[in-house]
Amino acid sequence: MTAVRRAPPATAAAAALVAGLAVLPLGYLVLRASEVGFSRAADLVLNERTLRLLGNSLGLAAATTVTAVAIGVPVAWLTTRTDLPGRRALTVVTALPLAVPSYVAALAVIAAFGPRGALARWLGPLGVDALPEVYGFVGAWLALSLSTFPYVTLTVRGSLRRLDPALEEVSRSLGATPFETFRRVTLPQLRPAVAAGALLVALYTLADFGGVSLLRFDTFTRVVYVQYRGSLDRSGAAVLALVLAAVSLTVVAAEARTRTRARVAAARTARTARLVHLGRWRAPATALLAVLAVVALVVPVATLVTWLVLGAREGIDLGETAAAAGRSARVSAGGALAALVAAWPVAALASRHPGRLARWTERLSYAGYALPGLVVALSLVFFGARVARPLYQTVGMLVLAYLVLFLPQAIGALRTTLGQISPTLEDASRSLGAGPLATARRVLLPLVRPGATAAFALVFLTAMKELPAALLLGPTGYDTLATRVWATTSEGFFGRAAAPALLLIVVSSVPLAFLALRDERA
Amino acid sequence: MLLRRTLTAAVAATVALATLAGCSGDDGPSLTVYSGRTADLVGPLFDRFEATSGIKVKVRYGDSAEVSGAVLEEGDRPKADVLIVQDAGNLGQVNDAGRLAPLPQAAVDKVPAEFRSPAGRWVGLSGRSRVVAYNTDTVSQADLPATVDGFTDPRWKGRLAWAPTNGSFQAFVTAFRVLEGQDKAEAWLRGIKANEPRVFPNNISIVEAVGKGEVDAGFVNHYYLFRLRAEGRAGKAENKYFPAGDPGGLVNVAGAGVLQGSKKAADATRLVEFLLSDESQRYFAERTFELPVVPSVQADPQLPDIEKLAKPEVELAQLDDAKGTVDLLTRLQIL
Structure with a gap:
């Protein structure tokens, strides 16, 4: 291991600036919460219900995270390292569930597994007349697991592509089977990436509202929304949101602890690993991924298609929907790019110059992501209307919101990849006379590209379906696919929601397909 | 190098877009509406108002509580001129925060007392x-x-x-x-x-x-x-x-108010008056199956008359x- 070196001042300053942006919502919450008297704050927080809801939230987050890892890691390995047929298509298909808004995933779960759903209709004639209750924990767990496992897949893929295949080859040559090699050699090296993906899943679950409210599972985030929507009680909601933030940042700290114990072998080459031949496992592996694709993507899409048929008689405004798709794609790409640029110094600090500064800038960067979306959007309304007036209600404001909301997705993917690149490569470049920027461009960027690609894709997909910020912070009248879906479903016009929701999935698949293919060639 | 170029491009794009967004507002009179009711429900009314008044209407749609929340967060520097929401309660809360301006008495008087603010700061538009x-x-x-x-x-x-x-x-x-x-x-x-x-x-x-x-x-x-x-x-x-x-x-109402601090209060009031016109009230009756609040307009024949329905014996303003x-x-x- 190389000794820890002091962070360059420019990197440290940039990271601190980024962390400052990310804690804007927290600052707003502290301001609002301070307006509540101590006794009301205590009433709101210190009761049996709070404990029960926190238990529900943490239980759901734990179950969802374990499931997402159990699905996500094998999918990443099968699509990057094996001769699975249709790998590239499956790469795209297994990432797409991220583009399904969680309330659409929830509606699909109800349509498939609900009391009068498809499964009940198929099993009915076979004498099965009672399915486990889908509403509550089971449904929320299913819907969230199926829509978040790509966080793990995408983060792990980026890391898998940077692993030094030599270690695995040694393991194989010493007689270990491919699966033993995966378990004992590959998996330990993937641990930081798995943990980073798992953290994204856990925090997403803690902050989700759409899915849990449709599936009627009581979580802490749902209560924050109820407090706000019911009575516009900004201060009461802020007190509760701060509790959630404290819990989430504890989870972030816990993840960081597992990381310090994990040692990562730095890749010294960018050589691509040889593909594992699945042999007789080919068919079952393909079947498994096909089932996953059906449940996580085909069922939601089929649900939307039935809506489309219902709505067709009212007519669909294709021109307007296409224009909204363009706006969605542009602003999400802008947000993804901004998050990527902002994540760089934080990730560089965390992976290269561990220490108190790195620890704190990284942890604080998670603040926006760990809060309910509505809370973050309103905090930025406050900031925009009073401080950043020229930026307020412009596309730039929306891009800033996506940076604040989704920064951790980019940091997670970038940091794990940067951590795999030995600093000696940079040292060599510098000693041969290249400046810091030339080194970044010619040495670091090519090596970090898979991670950067994953980071971009994660933020882009999440931004595409984001709602509260899109409604409150963009230019007036700037409707996107997500706001169009919201506008129609909230009043029960499901038929008209289908076209924008389907287009949301299609538009999301285009950059994913492009990135996946480029990734293959790289 | 690449990083710096990307960063520069991103900043430039942001500034350009922000400038573009800022420029688009200077072509004739316009109003900004925060609407807690969706475009499917009230959009056609804004189109009609634009056509008859020549005033352009820019609408930010959202959940009622969320747009009301945005109004509260913006405080005394409102971006909107008119607030339209699903629930009289939200209007009451925004009014309690001192964010609504008085409406002209003639408009207020069109609406029965139980469906509006006693001080004439907001009016119901349609009943449910x-x-x-x-x-x-x-x-x-x-x-x-x-x-x-x-x-x-x-x-x-x-x-x-x-x-x-x-x-x-x-x-x-x-x-x-x-x-x-x-x-x-x-x-x-x-x-x-x-x-x-x-x-x-x-x-x-x-x-x-x-x-x-x-x-x-x-x-x-x-x-x-x-x-x-x-x-x-x-x-x-x-x-x-x-x-x-x-x-x-x-019977609750979806309603509207003009924001305190709006620089276009006269045009904003015209919009509220338009929403109380017979034409708009008929729209609510026929298209959204709601109950017109102006007594001269009939409800959809499938519905009981608003007068025969629970005369609520409670003023909505009391539901704060x-x-x-x-x-x-x-x-x-x-x-």
Whole structure:
């Protein structure tokens, strides 16, 4: 291991600036919460219900995270390292569930597994007349697991592509089977990436509202929304949101602890690993991924298609929907790019110059992501209307919101990849006379590209379906696919929601397909 | 190098877009509306106003509580000129924060006193009655209780649906507290809770579940039935209206106000007046199946007349204690 070196001042300053942006919502919450008297704050927080809801939230987050890892890691390995047929298509298909808004995933779960759903209709004639209750924990767990496992897949893929295949080859040559090699050699090296993906899943679950409210599972985030929507009680909601933030940042700290114990072998080459031949496992592996694709993507899409048929008689405004798709794609790409640029110094600090500064800038960067979306959007309304007036209600404001909301997705993917690149490569470049920027461009960027690609894709997909910020912070009248879906479903016009929701999935698949293919060639 | 170029490009693009967005507003008179009602429901009215007045209307659509929240966060530097929301409660809260400007008396007088703010800061635009949606296969007319109290009877155990997080439901609970007192409201909530109602996220999903027979009856607003029928998804659902004076039949309104600090107050007032015109009121009756608030306009023939419906005996402006209702529902572990 190389000794820890002091962070360059420019990197440290940039990271601190980024962390400052990310804690804007927290600052707003502290301001609002301070307006509540101590006794009301205590009433709101210190009761049996709070404990029960926190238990529900943490239980759901734990179950969802374990499931997402159990699905996500094998999918990443099968699509990057094996001769699975249709790998590239499956790469795209297994990432797409991220583009399904969680309330659409929830509606699909109800349509498939609900009391009068498809499964009940198929099993009915076979004498099965009672399915486990889908509403509550089971449904929320299913819907969230199926829509978040790509966080793990995408983060792990980026890391898998940077692993030094030599270690695995040694393991194989010493007689270990491919699966033993995966378990004992590959998996330990993937641990930081798995943990980073798992953290994204856990925090997403803690902050989700759409899915849990449709599936009627009581979580802490749902209560924050109820407090706000019911009575516009900004201060009461802020007190509760701060509790959630404290819990989430504890989870972030816990993840960081597992990381310090994990040692990562730095890749010294960018050589691509040889593909594992699945042999007789080919068919079952393909079947498994096909089932996953059906449940996580085909069922939601089929649900939307039935809506489309219902709505067709009212007519669909294709021109307007296409224009909204363009706006969605542009602003999400802008947000993804901004998050990527902002994540760089934080990730560089965390992976290269561990220490108190790195620890704190990284942890604080998670603040926006760990809060309910509505809370973050309103905090930025406050900031925009009073401080950043020229930026307020412009596309730039929306891009800033996506940076604040989704920064951790980019940091997670970038940091794990940067951590795999030995600093000696940079040292060599510098000693041969290249400046810091030339080194970044010619040495670091090519090596970090898979991670950067994953980071971009994660933020882009999440931004595409984001709602509260899109409604409150963009230019007036700037409707996107997500706001169009919201506008129609909230009043029960499901038929008209289908076209924008389907287009949301299609538009999301285009950059994913492009990135996946480029990734293959790289 | 690449990094710096990317960064520069991103900054330049942001600035360019921000400038573009800033420039587009200078072509003739315009108004900005924050609307808690969706474009499907009120968009055609804004188009019509633009055509007749020559004033361009820029609308930010969102959830009622969310756009009201944005108004509160913007404080004395509002971006919007007019606020339109689903629920009189939200208007009351925004008004309590001092964010609404007085409306001209002529406009205020068009609306019956119970459907507007006493000080003339906001007016109702269209009414919605609380009803019970029931499944005609599993519930006969004779089985239905005459008042909303009847649903606390144990024979309704396991057959009901409600949406306690929904704003209209909470407004109904507030009305119950105002009309019959805190104790009776609490007793009713306990009674319904003992019947183990299924919890839904909103009205529309209740009406759909009632139509499919997943539940026998649910507490909702009257118009969802008609909207689902228009999409062919109402199934066997039907509405039960309550008699005058029953809190179960509260008529709430979606309404509007002009924001304090708006620099276009005159044009903003014109828009509110337009929304109270016979033409707009007929639109609410025919297109959204709501109840016109201006007495000269008739409701859709499928609906009972607003006058015959629960004359609520409570002014909507009195329903401003939403916090008390949220606290009550929380204490009873309903929320």
